[in-house]
Amino acid sequence: MQATISAASELLKKYDVPGPRYTSYPTIVYWDDNPTVEDWTASVAQALDETERVAGGAGLYIHIPFCRSLCTYCGCNTRITRHTEASKPYVETVLKEWSLYRRKLERQHPIPLTEIHLGGGTPTFLPPDELAQLIEGILSHALLTPDAEFSIEADPRTTTKEQLLMLARLGFRRLSLGIQDFDARVQDIVNRIQTEEQVRAVTMEARAAGFTSINYDLIYGLPFQTLKSVEQTIEAVRRLRPDRIAFYAYAHVPWIKPGQRRFTEMDLPSGEEKRALYELGRALLEEAGYREIGMDHFALETDSLWRASAEGTLHRNFMGYITRQSAPLIGLGVSSISDSWSVFTQNEKKLEDYVARIKRDELPIFRGHQLTKEDRILRRHILNLMTRFETSWESRELYVPFLETVNERLAEMRRDGLVKLSDKRCEVTADGRPFLRNVCMAFDARLVRKVPATQIFSRTI
Ligand SMILES: C[S@@+](CC[C@H](N)C(=O)[O-])C[C@H]1O[C@@H](n2cnc3c(N)ncnc32)[C@H](O)[C@@H]1O
Numbered sequence: 001m002q003a004t005i006s007a008a009s010e011l012l013k014k015y016d017v018p019g020p021r022y023t024s025y026p027t028i029v030y031w032d033d034n035p036t037v038e039d040w041t042a043s044v045a046q047a048l049d050e051t052e053r054v055a056g057g058a059g060l061y062i063h064i065p066f067c068r069s070l071c072t073y074c075g076c077n078t079r080i081t082r083h084t085e086a087s088k089p090y091v092e093t094v095l096k097e098w099s100l101y102r103r104k105l106e107r108q109h110p111i112p113l114t115e116i117h118l119g120g121g122t123p124t125f126l127p128p129d130e131l132a133q134l135i136e137g138i139l140s141h142a143l144l145t146p147d148a149e150f151s152i153e154a155d156p157r158t159t160t161k162e163q164l165l166m167l168a169r170l171g172f173r174r175l176s177l178g179i180q181d182f183d184a185r186v187q188d189i190v191n192r193i194q195t196e197e198q199v200r201a202v203t204m205e206a207r208a209a210g211f212t213s214i215n216y217d218l219i220y221g222l223p224f225q226t227l228k229s230v231e232q233t234i235e236a237v238r239r240l241r242p243d244r245i246a247f248y249a250y251a252h253v254p255w256i257k258p259g260q261r262r263f264t265e266m267d268l269p270s271g272e273e274k275r276a277l278y279e280l281g282r283a284l285l286e287e288a289g290y291r292e293i294g295m296d297h298f299a300l301e302t303d304s305l306w307r308a309s310a311e312g313t314l315h316r317n318f319m320g321y322i323t324r325q326s327a328p329l330i331g332l333g334v335s336s337i338s339d340s341w342s343v344f345t346q347n348e349k350k351l352e353d354y355v356a357r358i359k360r361d362e363l364p365i366f367r368g369h370q371l372t373k374e375d376r377i378l379r380r381h382i383l384n385l386m387t388r389f390e391t392s393w394e395s396r397e398l399y400v401p402f403l404e405t406v407n408e409r410l411a412e413m414r415r416d417g418l419v420k421l422s423d424k425r426c427e428v429t430a431d432g433r434p435f436l437r438n439v440c441m442a443f444d445a446r447l448v449r450k451v452p453a454t455q456i457f458s459r460t461i
C-alpha cells in the first residue's frame with residue numbers, strides 16, 4: 001500500500017508541469033494566422049450554410065463582464081463595479097454588435113440559432129428588464145431550431161426570483177451557479193461569502209421557475225482547502241442535489257490575474273495535496289450518484305450531459321463540456337471567443353476598446369487564427385481524448401505526419417501505465433485520467449515545436 005501511494009505521488013510530481021487546458025486547439029497563445037474581417041465573416045457564412053443544410057443553427061455566446069465584487073481566485077474577464085447603470089449601455093452595444101454581424105453576413109433570412117449561453121463575469125448583474133431587452137433583441141433577428149437550448153451562469157449572491165422567472169419566460173432552462181466552496185475560512189480568503197441557505201433558495205426558486213438542469217461550479221486547490229473542508233462542501237452539494245457539477249482545478253496565474261496575490265503560494269495545497277482533494281471529491285460525488293465526464297465534470301444519469309457522454313456526442317469548447325457542437329459559435333461582448341470551425345477570433349479584451357470599435361461600426365475582433373489542415377486534425381485528436389479518453393488515426397482523414405512521433409513522446413507515460421498505445425491508437429487508462437492534459441500535450445504540435453519561454457499556462461495537476 002505504502003509503495004503504491006509513493007508511486008502515485010512520484011507520478012504527480014513528475015507530470016505537474018505548466019500546460020494548456022485545451023478548451024481550444026490551437027491554444028490562444030499559438031494563434032498566428034490572423035484572419036481579415038472578410039475572411040472571418042466568409043467563414044461564418046459558410047458554416048451557417050452548412051449547418052442550415054442539416055437543419056442546425058449557430059451557437060451564441062454572450063459575455064457579460066460585470067461583477068459586484070472580485071473573488072480573488074477569479075481567472076475570468078471581469079469588470080468590478082457597484083454601478084448598476086453600467087449594464088444598460090452595454091446591452092445596447094451587444095445588440096449593435098449582433099446587428100453588425102447580420103449586416104456583414106448579408107443574409108436574406110434570420111440567423112438560425114440552436115443555443116444561447118450567457119456567461120461572464122456575472123450575467124445576473126443585469127436586472128430582469130435588461131435580460132429581456134437583450135434576449136428579445138437577439139431573437140427578433142433569429143430563428144430558433146426546435147431543439148434550441150438557453151443557458152446562463154449566475155451568482156447565487158445576486159440572483160433574484162424575479163430574474164429567474166424572467167429567464168424562464170425567455171426560454172432559459174439551464175442554470176449554472178458559481179459555488180466554489182462552502183467552507184467559511186476558504187470563502188473569506190477568496191472574498192466570496194455565501195451560505196448554503198442562499199444557494200438552496202436560488203436552487204429551489206430556479207426549479208420552481210422551470211429550470212430543468214442546474215449546475216454547480218466548484219473549485220479544488222483553493223487557499224486553505226483541506227480534505228475536511230472538501231468533504232463538507234460535497235456534503236452540502238449532496239443535500240442540494242444539482243444535476244451537474246463542474247469540479248474545476250484551481251488555475252493559479254497571478255502574473256495575469258493580480259487578484260490572486262491576495263494569498264500566497266504557501267496558502268495553496270501542493271500538487272499532491274491538490275490531487276487528493278480531487279480524488280476525495282470524486283469518490284464522494286460518485287457515491288452520491290454522479291458520474292465523471294471528461295475532465296473535472298460530473299452529472300447525474302438523468303442529465304443530458306451524461307447521456308451525451310454515454311452516446312459519444314460530448315463536445316468541449318471555450319465554455320467547457322457541452323452536449324453537442326454548434327458551428328459556428330459566435331461570441332458577442334467584450335473578450336468573447338468565436339469559432340467557425342475553420343477560423344477562431346477573439347473580441348477586444350478591454351471594455352472601452354470593445355465599445356469604441358462597435359461605435360465605429362466595426363466587428364470588434366482583435367485577434368484570431370485560421371486553422372491549418374494539421375491544426376484541424378490535431379484538434380480532433382485532442383477533442384477525442386478530452387471527451388472519450390481515446391483517439392486513433394487509422395483513417396487517412398485523421399492522419400498527419402506529426403503523429404508518427406506521438407508514441408515516442410508518450411513512451412514514458414506508457415511505461416508509467418498512464419496510456420495504452422498501439423500503432424495508430426492511444427487510450428488513456430484509469431490511472432492516466434489525472435494526466436489527461438499531459439497526454440494531450442503529446443498531440444500538440446505547436447507546443448512541441450515551441451515551448452513558451454516564460455510561464456503562460458497553469459500547472460496540469
Ligand atoms: C464566470 S464564473 C461563474 C458565474 C459567476 N460569476 C459566479 O462566480 O458565480 C465561471 C466559473 O469559473 C470558475 N473559475 C473562475 N476562476 C477560476 C480559476 N482561477 N480556476 C478555476 N476555475 C475558475 C469558477 O468556478 C466560476 O464559477
Ligand code: SF4
Nearest residue numbers: 067070071074076121
Ligand atoms: S468568480 Fe464570478 S463573481 Fe467572482 S469575480 Fe469571477 S466572474 Fe465575478
